[in-house]
Amino acid sequence: MLHGFGAYCVLIAEAFNLPRDLRPSLYARNLATQMVQVGIDSIPIVSLATAFSGGVVVVQAIYQLENPLLPLSIVGTFAEQSILLELGTLVTAFVLCGRVGARIAAELGTMRVKEQIDALEAMGLNSRSFLVVPRVLAGVLMFPVLYVVAATVGMATGGAVAELSGVLTIQTFWEGARLFFRPYDVFFGLVKSLVFGFVITSIACYTGYNAEGGAEGVGKATTRAAVLGCVWVLFSDYLCAAILL
Numbered sequence: 663m664l665h666g667f668g669a670y671c672v673l674i675a676e677a678f679n680l681p682r683d684l685r686p687s688l689y690a691r692n693l694a695t696q697m698v699q700v701g702i703d704s705i706p707i708v709s710l711a712t713a714f715s716g717g718v719v720v721v722q723a724i725y726q727l728e729n730p731l732l733p734l735s736i737v738g739t740f741a742e743q744s745i746l747l748e749l750g751t752l753v754t755a756f757v758l759c760g761r762v763g764a765r766i767a768a769e770l771g772t773m774r775v776k777e778q779i780d781a782l783e784a785m786g787l788n789s790r791s792f793l794v795v796p797r798v799l800a801g802v803l804m805f806p807v808l809y810v811v812a813a814t815v816g817m818a819t820g821g822a823v824a825e826l827s828g829v830l831t832i833q834t835f836w837e838g839a840r841l842f843f844r845p846y847d848v849f850f851g852l853v854k855s856l857v858f859g860f861v862i863t864s865i866a867c868y869t870g871y872n873a874e875g876g877a878e879g880v881g882k883a884t885t886r887a888a889v890l891g892c893v894w895v896l897f898s899d900y901l902c903a904a905i906l907l
Contacts (some may be wrong), residue, residue: 670868677794677867692796700762700797700863701804708808709815711757715749716741716816717823724829734830738838741820746847750813752899755858758805759891763866766797767887770870771880779871794867798860805859806852813851854902861898862891 723740770793773779782789817839824835866887873883 669872670865673790673794673868673871674798674864677790677798680788680791680795689792689796692792693799696796696800697804699765700758700800701807704758704761704804704808705811707761708754708757708812711753712745712750712812712816713819715753716745716818716820719744719749719816720820720823720835721827724824724827733838735834735838735841737824737830738820738835738840739842740838741824741835742817742839742843743847745816745820746813746851748899750809750816751851751854751858752895754805754808754812754855755862755895755899756892758801758808758858758862759888759895762801763862763887763891764884766863766866767870767873767884768880770867771873771883774871774873775876775880790871793871794864797867798863801859801863802856803859805855805862809851809855813848850902850906853906854899857898857902858895861894865890865894 719741720737723737727736727740770779773793779789779793782792821832821835821839824830825832869883869887869890873879875882
């Protein structure tokens with residue numbers, strides 16, 4: 663495990679040690695492509711996942727807090743805290759581990775077993791920088807965007823479910839959501855999204871770049887990228903909460 667962590671750190675350090683003869687246009691095109699694949703193409707599945715998560719949070723809050731001694735607006739407060747602080751980032755991260763992390767690992771693993779990475783080195787390109795940096799930067803830049811989308815969709819769906827439940831109105835739901843809203847909650851979610859974006863894409867790049875053994879090796883690298891991404895997302899989630907809250 664320590665050997666793998668050391669190899670991961672070496673790969674990331676060498677990747678971000680950009681060459682002096684850097685070709686900005688070549689990297690910019692690669693970065694733009696990765697931003698579309700990591701961010702824009704992930705919006706539908708992230709929206710779907712967080713929409714159902716927001717609805718479930720409201721249904722459970724109504725079930726647990728339906729008490730004449732408690733104001734109904736507390737449902738909105740509970741939903742706002744859950745979505746902004748945790749579900750907006752964590753659900754999105756798990757979705758991206760399966761969609762983005764597995765895709766990156768499969769791409770780089772296929773390039774490795776087909777010796778395309780060796781061909782890039784023969785052409786004079788730093789394969790680590792050319793392949794890893796755009797994907798990691800795309801994850802770091804686009805994950806906060808996906809978090810904003812996830813939080814917005816989750817809260818909107820929660821308000822709609824609250825209205826359809828017949829227990830409280832959407833106005834009461836939003837009153838509760840605004841009652842204890844703190845801008846720091848959004849800041850905390852954005853910080854976590856930056857960390858998760860780096861963790862998911864960098865781990866996927868590491869497992870894919872070091873794949874070996876043909877098609878079977880690519881499959882193992884893809885599985886490792888998804889599993890390790892989820893594990894390290896949970897660990898990073900705990901660290902962020904312990905440090906920032």
